[in-house]
Amino acid sequence: MPLNKELLELLACPQCKGVVRYEETQSRLVCDSCCLAFPIRDDIPVMLMDEAETLG
Template sequence: MLDKALMEILACPKCKGDVHYNEQNSGLVCDSCQLEYPIRDDIPVMLIDEAKSLSA
């Protein structure tokens, strides 16, 4: 789990919206963009090119 203070300042790099932690996939999800940003070695990878699309 990421630090609470870090979670408060992280934002989606695409839309600048809020992200939330997805425990099942161990990533950060932006509901607006339907993207999930991976977390590798406890470091969020906030790059649009690295994000996985959640839309069908």
């Protein structure tokens, strides 16, 4: 299920406070500035640094 557009506009990277983009196919939010991906579990974004995946 796609994320609500209004919710997506409110979310920010917890590290740099920058914009995140939604990757529906991977079910995650990505911060291109920090090269981090945050998972979405049960339609809830998990915006915790401990849960972030570094993109290579």
